[in-house]
Amino acid sequence: MLLLTCPWCGPRDETEYHYGGQAHVPYPEDPAALSDEEWAQYLFYRDNPEGPYAERWSHSLGCRRWFNVVRDTATYEVLAVYTGASPDSQVPGTPTPGHPGGPR
Structure with missing residues (x-):
């Protein structure tokens, strides 16, 4: 079982959360100008690394807020x-990513 630390509510079991996919995927500047293939790339294609991976999570059974998690996909x-654009804005007491291939 995965234990996640909500920045606002503290440590909780993964069953309280909703997975939101890869973190830091920028919305297209002009979505109307995208071809069908480009739109499909934005909607459906995500990185699938073995190792550190930045993800979005929502505390759906708690405060209902969104935050980011860097999780090792091989070891969980x-x-x-963190709540900002990078792990520099991390929750106190959580380790920082020690891998050069960390979040983008």
Whole structure:
């Protein structure tokens, strides 16, 4: 079972959360100008690394807020929890990512 630390509510079991996919995927500047293939790329294609991966999570059974998690996909170890654009804005007491291939 995965234990995630909500930045607002503290540590909770993964069953309280909703997975939101890859973090830091920028919305297209002009969505109307995208071809069908480009729109499909934006909607459906995501990285699938073995190792650290930045993800979005929502505390759906708690405060209902969104936050980011860097999780090692091979070991499920949570490396960082943060609310901003990078792990520099992490929750105190959570480890920082120690891998050069960390979040973008």
